[in-house]
Amino acid sequence: xxxxxxxxxxxxxxxxxxxxxxxxxxxxxxxxxxxxxxxxxxxxxxxxxxxxxxxxxxxxxxxxxx
Amino acid sequence: xxxxxxxxxxxxxxxxxxxxxxxxxxxxxxxxxxxxxxxxxxxxxxxxxxxxxxxxxxxxxxxxxxxxxxxxxxxxxxxxxxxxxxxxxxxxxxxxxxxxxxxxxxxxxxxxxxxxxxxxxxxxxxxxxxxxxxxxxxxxxxxxxxxxxxxxxxxxxxxxxxxxxxxxxxxxxxxxxxxxxxxxxxxxxxxxxxxxxxxxxxxxxxxxxxxxxxxxxxxxxxxxxxxxxxxxxxxxxxxxxxxxxxxxxxxxxxxxxxxxxxxxxxxxxxxxxxxxxxxxxxxxxxxxxxxxxxxxxxxxxxxxxxxxxxxxxxxxxxxxxxxxxxxxxxxxxxxxxxxxxxxxxxxxxxxxxxxxxxxxxxxxxxxxxxxxxxxxxxxxxxxxxxxxxxxxxxxxxxxxxxxxxxxxxxxxxxxxxxxxxxxxxxxxxxxxxxxxxxxxxxxxxxxxxxxxxxxxxxxxxxxxxxxxxxxxxxxxxxxxxxxxxxxxxxxxxxxxxxxxxxxxxxxxxxxxxxxxxxxxxxxxxxxxxxxxxxxxxxxxxxxxxxxxxxxxxxxxxxx
Numbered sequence: 001x002x003x004x005x006x007x008x009x010x011x012x013x014x015x016x017x018x019x020x021x022x023x024x025x026x027x028x029x030x031x032x033x034x035x036x037x038x039x040x041x042x043x044x045x046x047x048x049x050x051x052x053x054x055x056x057x058x059x060x061x062x063x064x065x066x
Numbered sequence: 067x068x069x070x071x072x073x074x075x076x077x078x079x080x081x082x083x084x085x086x087x088x089x090x091x092x093x094x095x096x097x098x099x100x101x102x103x104x105x106x107x108x109x110x111x112x113x114x115x116x117x118x119x120x121x122x123x124x125x126x127x128x129x130x131x132x133x134x135x136x137x138x139x140x141x142x143x144x145x146x147x148x149x150x151x152x153x154x155x156x157x158x159x160x161x162x163x164x165x166x167x168x169x170x171x172x173x174x175x176x177x178x179x180x181x182x183x184x185x186x187x188x189x190x191x192x193x194x195x196x197x198x199x200x201x202x203x204x205x206x207x208x209x210x211x212x213x214x215x216x217x218x219x220x221x222x223x224x225x226x227x228x229x230x231x232x233x234x235x236x237x238x239x240x241x242x243x244x245x246x247x248x249x250x251x252x253x254x255x256x257x258x259x260x261x262x263x264x265x266x267x268x269x270x271x272x273x274x275x276x277x278x279x280x281x282x283x284x285x286x287x288x289x290x291x292x293x294x295x296x297x298x299x300x301x302x303x304x305x306x307x308x309x310x311x312x313x314x315x316x317x318x319x320x321x322x323x324x325x326x327x328x329x330x331x332x333x334x335x336x337x338x339x340x341x342x343x344x345x346x347x348x349x350x351x352x353x354x355x356x357x358x359x360x361x362x363x364x365x366x367x368x369x370x371x372x373x374x375x376x377x378x379x380x381x382x383x384x385x386x387x388x389x390x391x392x393x394x395x396x397x398x399x400x401x402x403x404x405x406x407x408x409x410x411x412x413x414x415x416x417x418x419x420x421x422x423x424x425x426x427x428x429x430x431x432x433x434x435x436x437x438x439x440x441x442x443x444x445x446x447x448x449x450x451x452x453x454x455x456x457x458x459x460x461x462x463x464x465x466x467x468x469x470x471x472x473x474x475x476x477x478x479x480x481x482x483x484x485x486x487x488x489x490x491x492x493x494x495x496x497x498x499x500x501x502x503x504x505x506x507x508x509x510x511x512x513x514x515x516x517x518x519x520x521x522x523x524x525x526x527x528x529x530x531x532x533x534x535x536x537x538x539x540x541x542x543x544x545x546x547x548x549x550x551x552x553x554x555x556x557x558x559x560x561x562x563x564x565x566x567x568x569x570x571x572x573x574x575x576x577x578x579x580x581x582x583x584x585x586x587x588x589x590x591x592x593x594x595x596x597x598x599x600x601x602x603x604x605x606x607x608x609x610x611x612x613x614x615x616x617x618x619x620x621x622x623x624x625x
Contacts, residue, residue, distance in 0.1 A: 036459065039460060039463035040463040040466055043463055047473050
């Protein structure tokens with residue numbers, strides 16, 4: 001199972017909790033720091049995930065439909 | 067009429083000596099054809115002339131100025147540079163003053179977020195890095211050249227024009243006593259980043275110029291900190307930018323800081339700006355000692371190379387051939403490797419023991435090295451001076467994470483200059499290495515005894531290294547050596563034997579197999595090193611026909 005499919009398999013309740021926590025954290029970081037915060041978060045998650053290909057695929061996926 | 071400034075340059079620690087212009091034999095109507103003309107008496111041109119002299123090749127070195135370079139300029143010399151400088155006879159002199167070191171620190175918000183120690187092997191004579199101001203290196207090289215009858219150093223002699231580049235070269239030179247033309251078989255341009263020879267040939271470099279200017283300033287100050295690299299990221303007084311500090315000998319410290327975007331070099335060198343920023347940096351580090359400014363300059367980070375270092379009888383080396391970001395100590399250190407690569411090949415070409423294609427291999431190997439350095443330097447440069455919004459955001463995120471997340475530390479790695487492995491060189495042949503240095507890589511030094519190392523014994527020659535239980539008594543070896551020496555090929559045999567009691571050069575005792583292990587060499591195997599100490603072939607079993615063939619390949623004479 002790839003990291004990506006693991007992430008997709010996250011339970012709806014868990015995903016909702018992450019959704020709220022991320023929204024609140026972005027608000028706490030404030031407009032001056034939200035980009036920095038999000039970039040740090042991606043580096044931390046990338047390091048936790050440890051799967052370069054999964055991270056690169058996620059970067060591509062996030063770039064779509066902006 | 068060329069009139070070089072003949073007043074000694076100002077310095078707080080270095081006593082500049084004037085080398086007055088002397089009229090050249092050509093100006094008295096004597097015409098000689100010099101084997102090699104070197105334009106530029108910087109470290110690369112001088113090291114090249116000395117290296118050529120090791121093979122008995124005479125050269126004339128042409129220098130526009132009448133004194134060594136202004137300011138400290140190149141201050142960090144790598145182990146490989148010291149090994150090259152040892153070959154041309156100035157390393158010992160340098161070590162009297164030089165400050166050896168190996169640790170680098172990255173500092174953010176007053177916290178050391180990454181520390182790295184460059185590896186040091188007890189088999190190496192030299193530490194990974196040595197700090198010494200460029201004037202001293204140039205002075206020692208000049209003094210060494212003055213001892214050498216094959217080298218003629220012509221001060222106050224400016225290159226004006228290349229008049230010919232066909233079956234010989236002819237240069238138009240300008241001096242305090244007017245112009246003259248000089249004939250030579252070969253011209254090596256070691257005339258620096260703004261190379262007049264390069265402009266004259268209309269050659270363009272490929273690569274990138276990074277945005278951002280840096281100030282380098284040398285100050286005389288007493289600071290009680292060890293000789294280590296200090297890199298300060300995003301200091302309060304210079305937000306978003308990077309500041310470097312290095313200890314130099316003779317009570318001098320180098321400060322290197324990036325300028326805010328849009329500031330011109332003229333603005334940056336205004337005394338109030340310069341003094342204010344240096345003081346702000348010292349305040350941040352907590353140093354309140356008095357200081358004086360010795361020298362300062364502005365530079366920009368560039369990563370460019372000529373695509374070819376050979377243009378018929380004109381060869382390029384050092385900054386004339388490539389311009390590399392200096393914060394990985396890549397300028398002079400890369401140039402010294404150029405000169406070492408070129409010297410034996412040019413000597414072989416001139417004396418007939420090497421083919422003409424050897425000089426193409428110089429370009430092949432060294433352009434390859436420059437491109438690899440540019441690729442590596444790009445990573446450091448993108449971190450130190452982010453070129454875009456995205457790179458800046460990632461750098462800032464990394465800085466912020468570094469205070470609590472050690473995993474980002476390696477992103478601070480400063481990737482310093484190292485010796486290039488000529489893995490795809492046309493001069494390589496033989497078997498593949500399973501262990502030990504790869505074919506194309508430099509030899510590894512070996513500590514033989516107290517202050518006695520393998521490289522101390524090596525000169526400008528090919529070395530066949532044989533690994534065996536006891537010395538081989540093989541008549542074919544002597545015959546091969548004689549045959550090569552008759553053709554003028556400098557060739558020596560070193561035997562590394564487990565069954566020997568003590569070293570008796572060229573026999574080396576290796577009772578515990580330490581040297582063999584280091585070289586990944588089993589009993590009966592053989593290695594062939596070029597005169598610049600790079601491996602060009604290895605075999606698991608010695609075969610004299612293959613050795614001879616490998617030497618022909620390495621001399622560009624295989625066809």
